[in-house]
Amino acid sequence: MRERELLRHIYERSADLAGEGVIRVGPGDDCAVIRDSAGASLLLTVDQLVAGRHFDPERTPIDLVARKAIARSVSDIAAMAGTPICALATGAIPDCYAHADELFDRMATLARAFGCPLIGGDIAGADGPMVLTCTIVGVCRTTRGPVLRADARPGDLVCVTGRLGGSLESGRHLTFEPRVAEAVALSESLADRLGAMMDLSDGLGIDASRLAAASGVRLEIEAGRVPRHEGVADWRRAASDGEDYELLFTVRDRAGVERLELPRGTPLSVIGRVTEGAGCVIIDERGHEHDGADLGWDHGA
Amino acid sequence: MRERELLRHIYERSADLAGEGVIRVGPGDDCAVIRDSAGASLLLTVDQLVAGRHFDPERTPIDLVARKAIARSVSDIAAMAGTPICALATGAIPDCYAHADELFDRMATLARAFGCPLIGGDIAGADGPMVLTCTIVGVCRTTRGPVLRADARPGDLVCVTGRLGGSLESGRHLTFEPRVAEAVALSESLADRLGAMMDLSDGLGIDASRLAAASGVRLEIEAGRVPRHEGVADWRRAASDGEDYELLFTVRDRAGVERLELPRGTPLSVIGRVTEGAGCVIIDERGHEHDGADLGWDHGA
Numbered sequence: 001m002r003e004r005e006l007l008r009h010i011y012e013r014s015a016d017l018a019g020e021g022v023i024r025v026g027p028g029d030d031c032a033v034i035r036d037s038a039g040a041s042l043l044l045t046v047d048q049l050v051a052g053r054h055f056d057p058e059r060t061p062i063d064l065v066a067r068k069a070i071a072r073s074v075s076d077i078a079a080m081a082g083t084p085i086c087a088l089a090t091g092a093i094p095d096c097y098a099h100a101d102e103l104f105d106r107m108a109t110l111a112r113a114f115g116c117p118l119i120g121g122d123i124a125g126a127d128g129p130m131v132l133t134c135t136i137v138g139v140c141r142t143t144r145g146p147v148l149r150a151d152a153r154p155g156d157l158v159c160v161t162g163r164l165g166g167s168l169e170s171g172r173h174l175t176f177e178p179r180v181a182e183a184v185a186l187s188e189s190l191a192d193r194l195g196a197m198m199d200l201s202d203g204l205g206i207d208a209s210r211l212a213a214a215s216g217v218r219l220e221i222e223a224g225r226v227p228r229h230e231g232v233a234d235w236r237r238a239a240s241d242g243e244d245y246e247l248l249f250t251v252r253d254r255a256g257v258e259r260l261e262l263p264r265g266t267p268l269s270v271i272g273r274v275t276e277g278a279g280c281v282i283i284d285e286r287g288h289e290h291d292g293a294d295l296g297w298d299h300g301a
Numbered sequence: 302m303r304e305r306e307l308l309r310h311i312y313e314r315s316a317d318l319a320g321e322g323v324i325r326v327g328p329g330d331d332c333a334v335i336r337d338s339a340g341a342s343l344l345l346t347v348d349q350l351v352a353g354r355h356f357d358p359e360r361t362p363i364d365l366v367a368r369k370a371i372a373r374s375v376s377d378i379a380a381m382a383g384t385p386i387c388a389l390a391t392g393a394i395p396d397c398y399a400h401a402d403e404l405f406d407r408m409a410t411l412a413r414a415f416g417c418p419l420i421g422g423d424i425a426g427a428d429g430p431m432v433l434t435c436t437i438v439g440v441c442r443t444t445r446g447p448v449l450r451a452d453a454r455p456g457d458l459v460c461v462t463g464r465l466g467g468s469l470e471s472g473r474h475l476t477f478e479p480r481v482a483e484a485v486a487l488s489e490s491l492a493d494r495l496g497a498m499m500d501l502s503d504g505l506g507i508d509a510s511r512l513a514a515a516s517g518v519r520l521e522i523e524a525g526r527v528p529r530h531e532g533v534a535d536w537r538r539a540a541s542d543g544e545d546y547e548l549l550f551t552v553r554d555r556a557g558v559e560r561l562e563l564p565r566g567t568p569l570s571v572i573g574r575v576t577e578g579a580g581c582v583i584i585d586e587r588g589h590e591h592d593g594a595d596l597g598w599d600h601g602a
Contacts, residue, residue, distance in 0.1 A: 006424055010405050017418050022386050025420075032420035034387055034438070038339030046389040046436055048425045085323050086335055088347040092393070092432040104311050117318050119326075119333035123307055124349045128429015131393040135347055135436040137335070 005298075025148065028214070030079035030198055031138065033146050041146050043138035045076035051129035055174065062099055064174040065132070066106035072201075073136040074114045074178040075245045079199035080146040081187035082138035083180060084116035090133045092126035107134075114178070142187040144194060147249070152196035152215035156250035158272035159257060164204055165232030165241045172229075173243040181263040183247055189260055195250035195274075203242040203296020208280040211248060212292075218277030219292070223284045225271045239282055240295035250274055306599075326449065329515070331380035331499055332439065334447050342447050344439035346377035352430035356475065363400055365475040366433070367407035373502075374437040375415045375479040376546045380500035381447040382488035383439035384481060385417035391434045393427035408435075415479070443488040445495060448550070453497035453516035457551035459573035460558060465505055466533030466542045473530075474544040482564040484548055490561055496551035496575070504543040504597020509581040512549060513593075519578030520593070524585045526572045540583055541596035551575055 010027060017026035024041060025033035031043040049069040051057040070087065077084045089107050093100045100123065108118045116136050140146050152158075161182050167173040179199070186194055196215050200207050204226065212219045223235035232238050251257045254270070262268050280292030311328060318327035325342060326334035332344040350370040352358040371388065378385045390408050394401045401424065409419045417437050441447050462483050468474040480500070487495055497516050501508050505527065513520045524536035533539050552558045555571070563569050581593030 006402055006405070007422075009402055010409065010419075010422070013406065013409060014419065017420060020418065023418065023420055027419070027421050032387070032389070034420070036337035036339065036343070037341040037440070038337065040338040042337070042343075044387070044389060044421055044436075044438065046391055046421060046423055046434070048391050048393055048423050050393050050425045050427045052428060053425060086333070086345070088333070088345060088436060090347055090349050090434050092349055092351050101307055101310055104307070105314065108311065108314060117321065117324065118311075118315065118328070119318060119324055119335070120328050120345055120347060121308075121311070122347055122349050122434075124351045124354060124432075126351045126430055126432060127353060128432075129427055131425075131427060131429075131432045133347070133391050133423075133434050135345075135389060137345065139338070 029149050030076040041140045043077055043080050043082040043146060045073050046133055046135040047072045047076065049132040057130065060174065062103050063106050066103055067110050068174050069132040069134050070107055070110045070114060071176060071178050073134040074180060075199045077136055077138035078178050078180040078183045079197055079247065081142060081144060081183040081197065082140050082146060083184065084114055084136045084138045086119045086137050087111045087116040088135040089118055089121040091123050092131040093123060094128065094130060095125045097130065142184060144187040144191050147187060147194055147197040149196050149198050149211050149214035152211060152217050152250040152274050154217055154274050154276045156195045156252055156274040157254055157257060157270050158219055158221060158250055158274060159268060159270050160227065160246055160248050161262065161266050161268055162246040163227040163229045163267065164244045164246060165238035166229045167241055167243040176245040178245060179247045182266050185263050186249065190251060190256055193252040193256055195252060197247060197249040200244040200246050200248055201242065204239040204248065205280065205282060205292035205295025206298065207296060208248060209292040212278065212280045218275045219272060219280040220275060221272035221280065221282045223282050225269060227267060227269045242297045330450050331377040332383065342441045344378055344381050344383040344447060346374050347434055347436040348373045348377065350433040358431065361475065363404050364407055367404055368411050369475050370433040370435050371408055371411045371415060372477060372479050374435040375481060376500045378437055378439035379479045379481040379484045380498055380548065382443060382445060382484040382498065383441050383447060384485065385415055385437045385439045387420045387438050388412045388417040389436040390419055390422040392424050393432040394424060395429065395431060396426045398431065443485060445488040445492050448488060448495055448498040450497050450499050450512050450515035453512060453518050453551040453575050455518055455575050455577045457496045457553055457575040458555055458558060458571050459520055459522060459551055459575060460569060460571050461528065461547055461549050462563065462567050462569055463547040464528040464530040464568065465545045465547060466539035467530050468542055468544040477546045479546060480548045483567050486564050487550065491552060491557055494553040494557055496553060498548055498550035501545040501547050501549055502543065505540040505549065506581065506583060506593035506596025507599065508597060509549060510593040513579065513581045519576045520573060520581040521576060522573035522581065522583045524583050526570060528568060528570045543598045
């Protein structure tokens with residue numbers, strides 16, 4: 001099963017949903033967006049954490065399982081420049097697992113620390129690997145409103161927060177800090193000069209290709225400008241490792257970006273530009289173009 | 302693992318959440334309730350459907366798997382007298398399962414038919430039984446607002462919609478109609494004379510005990526008045542079979558109830574009364590009292 005291909009089918013069938021009733025943005029972005037009774041935007045996202053796929057059930061401390069379950073969904077809220085306000089969690093838990101109470105206790109504590117207390121959920125026994133889900137509701141407190149994947153325009157600069165690569169080997173996939181404060185700061189400082197945004201979960205190359213497709217533009221990224229974590233051998237690893245949970249975004253004003261200071265001293269790098277066309281290419285130091293769609297994970301493919 | 306006991310621990314630890322920030326009702330009721338930016342109530346619920354626990358993966362048509370995944374959460378919205386407006390779904394799907402696309406297609410179609418289009422979700426591969434979740438957002442369109450489990454008072458009548466028992470054997474657990482229209486009609490007709498309400502998922506006895514505990518009252522149910530589906534042998538089966546997804550509610554005005562006609566001709570029965578005290582008893586025709594807490598499922602116990 002190709003998960004992303006399956007999701008693409010589902011998104012295509014739901015393409016007519018946006019604008020129907022309370023729905024502003026349907027499936028396919030980092031969050032769905034609905035209108036509340038006053039017309040304000042509410043963000044909704046859900047993500048799964050499957051033992052053996054997203055964490056090693058033998059070796060991962062309960063604390064970090066709980067953290068990743070919550071933080072992945074918080075990162076989706078950040079990707080829209082939203083702020084999480086509450087969460088629901090489910091667990092399908094193997095009958096032999098003795099720490100379910102501790103796990104949910106940790107999830108509740110961490111969710112509250114991320115600003116989205118756990119206000120509901122469900123627990124069921126299951127004869128298989130643990131499957132956790134976390135649904136988060138978020139709001140947009142900035143005037144810019146939710147930042148979509150579809151708003152990149154030719155002429156924009158392509159930027160990324162933090163550094164990329166080596167997330168699985170280093171354990172950062174369990175401990176990353178969702179970029180909520182950074183996204184809100186970008187949205188407040190840049191307002192309409194902030195173009196499209198998403199969080200990087202499957203690798204810069206493939207994720208940037210998705211942003212390009214959503215916006216109907218082409219992204220040109222310079223390999224030499226992709227910021228790498230220490231120990232990440234080359235740009236190819238940085239662009240394809242996945243699970244970075246950094247923000248990829250586009251900006252309409254170079255001067256604005258270069259002056260920006262992000263919260264917590266988080267680095268900000270300009271890595272490329274948006275042009276007319278389609279797809280994402282990463283251009284190496286010899287000038288060779290590499291197709292972004294080949295760099296990253298297409299889960300299950 | 303005793304799921305309900307575990308959930309009870311979680312609820313107890315979250316008891317201070319109600320009133321914090323946007324939270325009106327935290328964990329423990331059929332839905333959580335938050336305030337939107339205009340102060341209106343939004344309902345949130347999530348439920349899981351686990352292959353081998355909630356349906357037979359060998360025999361259940363895809364259509365009915367999809368239906369139950371959505372309808373269980375819709376029933377939670379009905380239990381608060383809400384109306385569902387949108388949904389998110391996840392699937393942890395065995396790698397060998399060839400019908401994931403069809404399953405999600407059916408879930409999307411059914412969710413839309415229930416008034417809550419699927420606007421987001423996630424799919425992951427898993428080496429175990431299929432685990433589906435459905436998160437639903439609902440609104441309260443009636444002036445009565447969300448109907449909680451905690452609002453039964455001594456002197457109320459205890460009522461139930463439809464008939465009970467035999468849901469698993471008959472297959473009704475796959476085809477039941479969530480009581481959204483009935484709940485809205487009750488809420489509109491009765492307004493403040495409607496007391497507490499919940500949907501019956503684990504069996505009348507145990508669920509009524511939970512309503513009694515939430516309200517700090519005692520429920521006395523007359524066995525002979527419990528409405529049974531055809532083929533359900535006795536009151537004990539009707540009170541303990543579970544998965545009825547009918548509404549259990551209390552009312553402050555006998556005359557009002559007896560005049561009520563529910564949508565779709567759904568039956569409405571007065572089955573008992575609320576008194577001072579604690580717990581739920583079901584009184585048989587000889588006058589013997591049976592503890593409701595012993596009648597029903599405590600999953601995994």
